[in-house]
Amino acid sequence: MTRLGKNWVFAAGAAAAALFLGTTAAWAHHEIAAKFDPAKTVEIKGIVTEVDWRNPHAHAFVNVKTGNQILNWAIELESPTILEMDGWKSTTLRPGDSISVKGPQARDGSRQVWGGDQVAFVETGLPVFPAKLHPSKKATTPRPTPRGPDGHPVFGAITPSSEGFWTDPDKTYLIEDGVTAKMDEWGLLANPADASKIAPMQPWALAVYRHRQDRQLRDDPMYLKCKPPGGPREFQSRLGVEFVEDRPHQRIFLTMGSGNHNYRIVYMGQDRKTGLVTGDHDNPLYFGRSSGKWEGDTLRVDTIGFNEDFWFTNGGLPHTSQLHLIERFTRPDFDTLRYQVEIDDPGAYTKNWSSTSTMTWKSGSVPFYFCQNNRP
Numbered sequence: 001m002t003r004l005g006k007n008w009v010f011a012a013g014a015a016a017a018a019l020f021l022g023t024t025a026a027w028a029h030h031e032i033a034a035k036f037d038p039a040k041t042v043e044i045k046g047i048v049t050e051v052d053w054r055n056p057h058a059h060a061f062v063n064v065k066t067g068n069q070i071l072n073w074a075i076e077l078e079s080p081t082i083l084e085m086d087g088w089k090s091t092t093l094r095p096g097d098s099i100s101v102k103g104p105q106a107r108d109g110s111r112q113v114w115g116g117d118q119v120a121f122v123e124t125g126l127p128v129f130p131a132k133l134h135p136s137k138k139a140t141t142p143r144p145t146p147r148g149p150d151g152h153p154v155f156g157a158i159t160p161s162s163e164g165f166w167t168d169p170d171k172t173y174l175i176e177d178g179v180t181a182k183m184d185e186w187g188l189l190a191n192p193a194d195a196s197k198i199a200p201m202q203p204w205a206l207a208v209y210r211h212r213q214d215r216q217l218r219d220d221p222m223y224l225k226c227k228p229p230g231g232p233r234e235f236q237s238r239l240g241v242e243f244v245e246d247r248p249h250q251r252i253f254l255t256m257g258s259g260n261h262n263y264r265i266v267y268m269g270q271d272r273k274t275g276l277v278t279g280d281h282d283n284p285l286y287f288g289r290s291s292g293k294w295e296g297d298t299l300r301v302d303t304i305g306f307n308e309d310f311w312f313t314n315g316g317l318p319h320t321s322q323l324h325l326i327e328r329f330t331r332p333d334f335d336t337l338r339y340q341v342e343i344d345d346p347g348a349y350t351k352n353w354s355s356t357s358t359m360t361w362k363s364g365s366v367p368f369y370f371c372q373n374n375r376p
Contacts, residue, residue: 031186034218036104036114044073045100053080053090056371060093073111075101081369098122143334153297153331156243165366166337166359167240174232174313176353187315189213205318205348212316221310226371228262230286231312232341242366257367266292266301284321286310299329320347335361
């Protein structure tokens with residue numbers, strides 16, 4: 001990445017161009033430690049020159065007086081989509097505002113800082129982006145599970161006016177049921193020695209997982225090239241998943257807020273072990289081929305046919321083209337989605353293993369997020 005100039009003041013537009021044209025492709029919503037060094041914290045104070053309110057991350061450009069110079073810094077913030085879900089707007093921070101920032105600096109030494117929630121107005125000392133509002137919290141009184149004409153639970157909207165999606169996963173990474181290990185939102189281990197505990201990996205897979213962890217997940221294909229979040233990863237983002245049933249054609253669309261507004265299709269009562277001759281045929285896919293059926297109140301989805309061009313979970317657990325998933329979805333009450341996935345991949349793991357998580361219902365449409373957002 002090209003360093004920002006050292007001895008002159010950037011015009012706001014030039015600063016934006018220098019920052020983004022010199023970066024790798026597009027930055028996806030990603031592990032912060034991949035770009036910023038937690039051990040290299042800086043504190044700056046200056047005047048906002050521009051606010052770039054675009055995915056994958058919002059940025060504020062700030063003129064900072066340093067000795068006899070005024071230098072422009074780029075403050076990276078959360079995704080605008082996430083900020084807006086929490087109630088904030090593009091006008092919360094404006095050009096001319098005086099702010100202070102404390103956060104880790106970019107690993108390459110350029111004048112870029114991760115702001116997060118460490119951005120405050122100088123005049124009042126109040127944070128610019130306070131704590132999350134979490135508008136998707138469950139109702140105080142449990143509500144019954146909605147059911148369709150066939151008596152089965154409905155995972156999406158019953159009517160257009162009742163549209164909603166699933167968000168706020170209690171686990172944003174994959175870990176074998178019964179195992180405890182501390183990780184951050186993106187699956188980066190707090191203690192690298194815990195790597196072998198996460199799942200029953202074969203030696204080569206464990207070595208790959210450790211390598212990805214050692215590099216702070218900076219090789220993540222979703223981070224570098226906006227690759228889709230296939231497999232369980234689609235259920236590990238706060239940007240959420242929406243279920244849309246197409247009963248006449250016996251299929252369910254799962255529309256994702258993460259990635260590039262991707263979707264996958266679950267075909268009900270149909271064997272989709274191979275693709276269509278007129279379409280994908282036997283070509284491995286990012287989301288595989290999914291066949292669904294009901295087992296009582298549980299939707300069981302059987303998926304095979306994955307390619308190896310993506311990470312199937314936050315944190316970088318490896319998989320091979322032999323990956324076979326059995327996913328089970330239940331809705332014990334109106335506001336809770338329980339997701340259990342069984343991983344069968346003899347190419348990477350020594351045995352089958354399972355992981356369980358839950359998500360919470362939020363009214364409205366799934367966020368309209370694009371990883372690349374028309375950036376070079």
